[in-house]
Amino acid sequence: MWSKLALFVIKQRRFLLLLLAVITVFMAWKAKDVEMTYDFAQVVSPDDPEMVYFQRFKKTFGEDGNVLVLGLQDSSVFRLGNFTELRALTDTLAKVKGVSGVLSVTKLIGLGKDTARQQFVAKPIFQKFPETQAQLDSLMKVVNRLEFYKGQLISPTTGATLLALTMDPTYLNSSRRQAVMNDILGHAEQFTKKTGIRLHYAGLPYVRSTMTSKVAGELKFFVMLTILVMGVTLLTFFRTWSAVLFPILVVLVVVIWCVGSMVLLGFKINLLTGLIPSILIVISIPNCTYLLSRYHYDYRKSGNQMLAMTRVIRKIGLVTLMNNTTSAIGFFVFCFTNIAILYQFGLVATVNIFAAFIISFIMIPAVFTYLPPPTPKQLEHLDAKPLTKLLEFFEHLVLDKRATVYMAAVAMVALSLLGISKVKSVSYMVDDLPKDSSVNSDLKFFEQHFNGIMPLEIVVDTGKKRGIFKLKNLERIDRFEAFLRTQPVLTTPVSIVTFLKAATQAFYNDNPEYYRLPDNSEKNFVLSYLAKAQATGAGNAKLLRSFVDSTGQKARISLKIADIGSRNLDTLLTHQIQPQIKQIFNGTGMDVKLTGTTIIFTKGNEFLINTLKESLLWAFGLVGLVVLILFRSVRAVFFTLLPNLVTLLLTGGLMGFFGIPLKPSTALIFSIALGIDGDNSIHLLAKFRQELAVNGRRVKAAIRTTLSEAGTSMLYTSITLFLGFAVFAFSEFGGTKALGLLMSASLLITNFSNLILLPCLLVTFEHGKDEEIDKSMLRHYDDDYHEEDDDKDLNLDRMTVKRLGEAPSA
Secondary structure: OHHHHHHHHHHOHHHHHHHHHHHHHHHHHHHOOOOEOOOOOOOOOOOOHHHHHHHHHHHHHOOOOOEEEEEEOOHHHHOHHHHHHHHHHHHHHHOOOOEEEEEOHHHOEEEEEEOOOOEEEEEEOOOOOOOOHHHHHHHHHHHHHOHHHEOOOEOOOOOOEEEEEEEOHHHHOOOOHHHHHHHHHHHHHHHHHHHOOOOEEEOHHHHHHHHHHHHHHHHHHHHHHHHHHHHHHHHHHHOOOHHHHHHHHHHHHHHHHHHHHHHHOOOOEOOOHHHHHHHHHHHHHHHHHHHHHHHHHHHHHHOOHHHHHHHHHHHHHHHHHHHHHHHHHHHHHHHHOOOHHHHHHHHHHHHHHHHHHHHHHHHHHHHHHHOOOOOOOOOHHHOOOOOHHHHHHHHHHHHHOHHHHHHHHHHHHHHHHHHHHOOOEOOOOOOOOOOOOHHHHHHHHHHHHHOOOEEEEEEEEOOOOOHHHOHHHHHHHHHHHHHHOOOOOEOOOEOHHHHHHHHHHHHOOOOHHHOOOOOHHHHHHHHHHHHHHHHHOOOOHHHHHOOEOOOOOEEEEEEEEOOOOHHHHHHHHHHHHHHHHHHHHOOOOOEEEEEOHHHHHHHHHHHHHHHHHHHHHHHHHHHHHHHHHHHOOHHHHHHHHHHHHHHHHHHHHHHHHOOOOEOHHHHHHHHHHHHHHHHHHHHHHHHHHHHHHHOOOOHHHHHHHHHHHHHHHHHHHHHHHHHHHHHHHHOOOHHHHHHHHHHHHHHHHHHHHHHHHHHHHHHHHOOOOOOOOOHHHHHHHOOOOOHHHHHHHHOHHHOOOOOOOOOOOO
16 A cells, blocks of 8 residues: 555655645635634633532623723822823723723722612712812821721732722633733723833723733744754764755645644644644644655665655555554544543544645655655755664663663652652642743732732522511621631622621711621611612612622622632632631522532643543553554554653652642643653554564664664654754743643653664563564564555656756656
8 A cells, every 4th residue: 555655655745745735825824814713711620519509690780801900009009190190091991892881999999879869879989089189188088987898909918009900701701801901901001101100900891801812922932943953863873955845845834734634623722732833833743754754765765765765655654643543532532522631632643643644655756756866965954873872772671681671660759659749739819921021020929918819709598588688687697707807818709798788888978987888777777768769760779789699699709819829729618618618508498509610620620630630541542553553463552651651750750759730731741741652662662563464573783683673763762853843932921831841751761662662571571472563563663675566556667856956747
């Protein structure tokens, strides 16, 4: 089959190049429509009970993650000039398309008691804007008397204040998000220039907008950096520009196809799919390296350019396909998940790994048979042996020091297991952003002055209509909120209780001493005033409806929490809040549930990590199946998987010793590493089994030849992949940086596993007498089988050798 395919590619190279060009133009036309994702994919199953409850919560009470906050701590803001600028900023931001509401100290609403109509009415505190500093100071005294806003808009301890912008979800989840954010930030920067007051930014809309911008920037940066690194690597190996330019052209075509396929599949670029173009460049370059190295080797051997290239396709077609298959398996296993972000990542990567194989196996043979044949100087790299002594050392270890190798492997695995025991599973809401980023420094500002900014929601279900307005139920909620206020990582809660307290204070002419729940004698007056205000839409009625459902059965307690990490959050919820819920509400018939974006995010990470563990098992199974089909031997599966298991254990140990936590971005690495590292195992095992047949089943002789011939290419491939993945260490995202560092470490470790441990296992357990070798599956790996027999099928009379400087002919 491969002989016929080789003839077809060479004879039809003009047509195939034209076909590739047409497809590439089409893909480029589609690629121009690629979009960034603005609606971050949920990783929790839609059928999960907590996700179902959260969706019901949003339908009842509204979104909890659509607030953008601007904070400041500067006493000069309360000088009349700066305060006027703050009011202007508030008014300007309220007019920005995509902003549905702004709450700031300049727009505070107080409750006034209308005794004639027996209801509360809204009254802007700054209804008449102050004209003098004395008037402003007097009004600020009124503001400071309102307990409701303390800890919400004004920090009672530090005096910091903030502006809260409610964002329109239709803008947040569309390409208009960035324009809205740029508009907001632009107005905020103008305020800073005029007043000298620094503003801090936080909230999920800001975090997600920042991450989206960085993903777009890094996509371009890593594509260019990876191409540069791969170009330098190719130039170092081959020392000819043609061996650099055309493989780079191959990977550029691969990138275009990749982005175009995303559009055709209806996917958008996110934090994961944004990495695929760079990963494909790294994986595609070894394809080109294999082809060119073998082409130079066969050309020097035959002196016939066309014959050399057909031999290349025929002899390493299967091995390269198998290598790409095992690489694809590391990504394909993600297609078995029902998590959209993983499914998209796995599908796009898998499809384009095979596309890269096809592109390289058409373009490299076609282009290099049109180019002049390699010169003797360009073939000098075949005799360069910088790694000969290293491979000889490996051979010495394998043949003479196997016991030492096994003891070292056992010791390293034991040490790795100790390291793995130190690995902690923890994630943060802004986990992937660097600690010194503006997002993290601003987040610390809000945690310092307001205790946090990440949304946390609690729903109290009384089980009865209008049960929430019963005083005994309100008192229990008040007791619960008193506990919540003692937690240093939680903000002051907002609920129907805080509204009633504010209403009671208003009933007593804003006396701070009456910021409390009404007692039995006051309850009917306060509730009747509040009910009339709600019926007429006066006062804070709209806000009130966001905290009590239409039946009066359920109440919402809304808080913000510091980004304390999934482990600390689980401790807080399980060991502190839940026991208080049981203590306060047990036996009352009231049901209290925790929900919100923060909890769903944490649950999603746990769900994702568990899914990735399952994917790793799938990857082991599929790689084993490929090996079983290729070698038709159960022992071959053992020889392939054991060294790679050691590689993964050692990589996991490094995570533990270097304090790299287990989170979705790091759990992702193991399946990918298994697929890529499995290439080397298959390559060496296939070469060994062929040499075993050629050398009369003499295991040690086969090992010597295998290490000397396959070892060099494996080391060069590992170096190429190591350098390719190492570029991700320059990422601003912690997860992407971990991907680069751990993948690079895995590629270095796999040289021990596959060039030392695997040969040792072969020498120990492979006696060469127990089974027949199926040469039909393996001959493409062999350097020395009788090529002339297969060359008869090539019909050489119809092929001409292109001389240097001559026009090509088919």
